[in-house]
Structures are given as structure tokens and as C-alpha cells.
Amino acid sequence: MGKVKNYILKHASVRFNDNLSPALLIVNFTAPMEMKFDQNKNMLDEERQGEATLIKSNYSGNSRKLYLESYGCQMNFSDSEIVASILCDEGFTTTANQLEADVVLLNTCAIRENAESRVRQRLQDFKKEKKNRPGLIIGLLGCMAERLKEKLLEEEKLVDLIAGPDAYRDLPSLISQVDGGQKAINVLLSREETYADINPVRLDSNGVVAYISIMRGCDNMCSFCVVPFTRGRERSRDPESIVKEATDLFNSGYREVTLLGQNVDSYIYAGGGLKKEILTYEQKSNATSFSELLVMVAKVSPELRVRFSTSNPRDMTDDVLHAIASNQNICNYIHLPVQSGSTNVLKNMNRGYSRGVYMDRIKAIQTIIPDCAISTDLIAGFCGETEEEHKETLSLMEWVGYDFAYTFKYSERPGTQAQRNYKDDILPEVKSRRLAEIIKMQQKLSALSIKKMKGNTYRVLIEGFSKKSDDYFRGRNSQNAVCVFPKEDYKPGEYVNVLTEDCTPATLIGRVVHDQQPVY
Numbered sequence: 001m002g003k004v005k006n007y008i009l010k011h012a013s014v015r016f017n018d019n020l021s022p023a024l025l026i027v028n029f030t031a032p033m034e035m036k037f038d039q040n041k042n043m044l045d046e047e048r049q050g051e052a053t054l055i056k057s058n059y060s061g062n063s064r065k066l067y068l069e070s071y072g073c074q075m076n077f078s079d080s081e082i083v084a085s086i087l088c089d090e091g092f093t094t095t096a097n098q099l100e101a102d103v104v105l106l107n108t109c110a111i112r113e114n115a116e117s118r119v120r121q122r123l124q125d126f127k128k129e130k131k132n133r134p135g136l137i138i139g140l141l142g143c144m145a146e147r148l149k150e151k152l153l154e155e156e157k158l159v160d161l162i163a164g165p166d167a168y169r170d171l172p173s174l175i176s177q178v179d180g181g182q183k184a185i186n187v188l189l190s191r192e193e194t195y196a197d198i199n200p201v202r203l204d205s206n207g208v209v210a211y212i213s214i215m216r217g218c219d220n221m222c223s224f225c226v227v228p229f230t231r232g233r234e235r236s237r238d239p240e241s242i243v244k245e246a247t248d249l250f251n252s253g254y255r256e257v258t259l260l261g262q263n264v265d266s267y268i269y270a271g272g273g274l275k276k277e278i279l280t281y282e283q284k285s286n287a288t289s290f291s292e293l294l295v296m297v298a299k300v301s302p303e304l305r306v307r308f309s310t311s312n313p314r315d316m317t318d319d320v321l322h323a324i325a326s327n328q329n330i331c332n333y334i335h336l337p338v339q340s341g342s343t344n345v346l347k348n349m350n351r352g353y354s355r356g357v358y359m360d361r362i363k364a365i366q367t368i369i370p371d372c373a374i375s376t377d378l379i380a381g382f383c384g385e386t387e388e389e390h391k392e393t394l395s396l397m398e399w400v401g402y403d404f405a406y407t408f409k410y411s412e413r414p415g416t417q418a419q420r421n422y423k424d425d426i427l428p429e430v431k432s433r434r435l436a437e438i439i440k441m442q443q444k445l446s447a448l449s450i451k452k453m454k455g456n457t458y459r460v461l462i463e464g465f466s467k468k469s470d471d472y473f474r475g476r477n478s479q480n481a482v483c484v485f486p487k488e489d490y491k492p493g494e495y496v497n498v499l500t501e502d503c504t505p506a507t508l509i510g511r512v513v514h515d516q517q518p519v520y
């Protein structure tokens, strides 16, 4: 906290009526995905965009009400739980009704341009609300706050408060500044902050699957990506606090945790805050690596499933694959973004691997973990991408046989290496056509993947009702494929063996069996 410095921007022209109880509005925004394959809930979940975060608070009655709306990747949703937890300790309660909020916070995403447009549109709704209730406090958090900083206060005149991803402990003081009639901003990035000691009490989850942030920031500097600028330098969280959070979750009934980081394979903890480049040889050999962390979390209980996201082809080592292969409760599923199938495009993207190196990583997965599901991220129409290079992406997709993919049109982001060094020269209609070809290819591959699974019996963790009928439950197998089956007397949080007898292009349909051993 001592290291956090506040910038108070005094705008004499915008002062709020001190007699009115101010309202706190938190809004967290992200980019909509061009394409999402539903089984994978770890990345951008279109259905969750704009969801309000609700957590348990010790306060009630006259407490100030916080409406916190989140957008973007799962990391942002986890951050919103941290934000809500910090403010609930300060006397707030969370609400799902923006009309009763004293404070509205939007937790935003900046990864593609359409993510930001969405936030700006949403701010128009709050503008109307603020006209009726001038005491309402409106704050912007997350990546868009970090990218635009004080520009946001000038551009979006109704915003009272701006806080970047490393400034959430400072929110109570930022809100007091707004209470005092000032605008408040803290967008300082930290080399230490991991929020390790903040364990949010989740109220609105299904009580079965939870997410745990294990690190923050990213040091990779992929040329298209704004994340290193908005989330700062990479730092890993103390493994003890991660294991404790997993244990607490297991003891309160959760049966699956997903360990989250921009690049989990690069996780290394050697006592706090240190950057891995400056660790001495001795510090490195005593440090906890990602594969060691995975095993530590898996040991919490054989009944606790462990997943993780996101892996990076340049950092994923075989010890991680061996940890998955030798621990039954670490799921057989890896999200390994490739972005492009062309070595030349990958070089311009500064991804640090070639098509051949990526293929070698896939071969290692398939050898060490047979039946491991693999998903990816792909960008269509990056600067200078030729038709041939686009075709290399399609052929690589087919060679890998991805189970799922998240696919995007390239969106130029201000300040990135790509924006500074290359021309965004692929025509919009060409980007759209290439994206459509990528989506079509993935639909074929996803349908094939589901068909291949059909007929097998899987151990499925029940998460809740199927989307279509309350007579059916929905859960996932180790490979992250969604299975739907008659609910009988089972309960969410239980494991069942499901014989998959049918399928749609995205879902396995089956029934619980007792006389067959699951393949996984």
C-alpha cells in the first residue's frame, strides 16, 4: 500500500452534491469473441460478459451498495471477486441491480477494439442514470482504465474514478476522494502485487468450479498484444497461498479449480516479487516451477480436479506434460494458442517459435498424454499475412485436429509493436473471409472430436442443470467436453460415470452407468 501513489485530478467543473449518498458503480469490459466453442469456459465466455459480481459481505442494512459489472477474460472475472472482497471489507454490499447501486464499477478489457466500443456504449446507459442520480459514483477498472488513464476522465466525462489492475487495494481511498468531490485515478503498475492474501467468498458461482489466479502480467511482448502494457510485468503468487485457496475451496464443496495466468508455463516463485531473469542459479533451483505447483494443488485431494489456462508454446516444458500424465486429477486438456500456422507470420508476431517448433510441442503432448484435448487461439489477417500464409493456418489446424478454438480478426491496438512497425494492411472483407474459413475448419474439427468421444464412458463432474432442460444435468469430462445426461438423484459436485450414446456438434449426450469403468 505504501508504494501506491494516488493521483487526484481536480475537476472544478464536475462536483457532486455532497448531501447525496454517492453510489459506487464498477464495470469490467472485454472484447466479444468472434467465435467461441462452448465447451471451454476458461477463456472468454460470451454469456458472462456484463455479469454482475456478487459476494458475501458482513454488512447489510444501511451499507453502501456496489454494482460491479465485468467483461473480458476469466482473469478479469477473478479480479472482480478481489475488488468486491476489498470493498465488502470496507462496508459495501454487492448488488445485481444497478438501479439500487451507490457505486458502479466496470471492469474492462482492451484486447480488441470492439471490447472498448462495448464499454463506451455501456457508459451511455450510466450517463442517463447519473442524470437522475447525480450522487452515483461511476468507476472504470481493468485494462481499458490502464490503457487510457486520465484520457478517460476527459473523454468520458461521467467517470469519477479510474483504477488499473494493480491498484485495487487503493479503491477505498479512491472512493473517499470522490466522496470529497474530486476525481480519482491510480493506474500505477506493480512488480509485486499478486493479491495473494485476498480470498474472495464466491456467492454467485455454481459452487463446483472455481478459478484461482496464480500470477499476474505478461513479459512476452507478442507484437499484436496490449496485455503487457495494461497488466504490467509478470509476477508469480506464493504457492502456499494458492494451495490454501484450493484447500479452502475444496473444503467448502468445490470440486474443480482452474489455475489462471497469461502464461502459466512461465510461473516461478522464489520468495516473492522477484523477476525470473534476475534470480540467481541457486534461487532458481530452489524455486517452485509450474509443474511443481500443479502437483501441489493436485495433492489437495484426488477428488479435486485441476485445470489451467493459458499455456504458451515457447515456455511449455515436458515436466508439465509428465505432471498431467501421472496425476489422474490434473485434466487431460491443454489450451495452447498458436495464433498462426505460418513461421513468417509467427516471427512478425514475435511469438518466439516456428510452425515446426509448435508441431514438436503438439507431438510431445500426444506422446506423453494420449487422448489429451487441445484447443487454441487463432488470429485472421495479421499485418502482411499472404493467402499462402493463411492457408498454412488452415493446414496446421487440420494437422493438429484441435478440439476447440477461439478465433479472432486482427485488431490493431495503439502502442503495440505491430502498430508501430507494421501496416494493418489486410482489407476488412479479406479478414472476414479468412476468419470464416478458419471457423468453418474448426467446426469440422470440433464435430469430429465429439464424434470420436461418442461411445466411451467418461468420469464427469456434475456442474448443474443442462441449458435446455431441468431434467438433465450438465458436466464435463477430463477433456473439457460437455456431457448431458438424465439427472436422476445425483447432485452438482458429484462425479458420475457417463456412457456417451449420442452427440450434437458440441455436446455429448448419455446416461449414468455403474457397470463400466471410465476411459478417463
Ligand code: 5AD
Pocket (backbone or CB within 6 Å): 111, 112, 224, 225, 226, 337, 339, 377, 378, 379, 408, 409, 410, 411, 412, 413
Ligand atoms: N487482435 C486480435 N486478437 C488478439 N488477441 C490478442 N490481441 C489481439 C489483437 N490485437 C487474441 C489472441 C490471444 C487472445 C486472448 O486474444 O489470440 O491469444
Ligand code: SF4
Pocket (backbone or CB within 6 Å): 218, 219, 220, 221, 222, 225, 226, 227, 228, 262, 263, 312
Ligand atoms: Fe499477450 Fe502474448 Fe502475453 Fe498472451 S503471451 S498475454 S498474447 S503478450
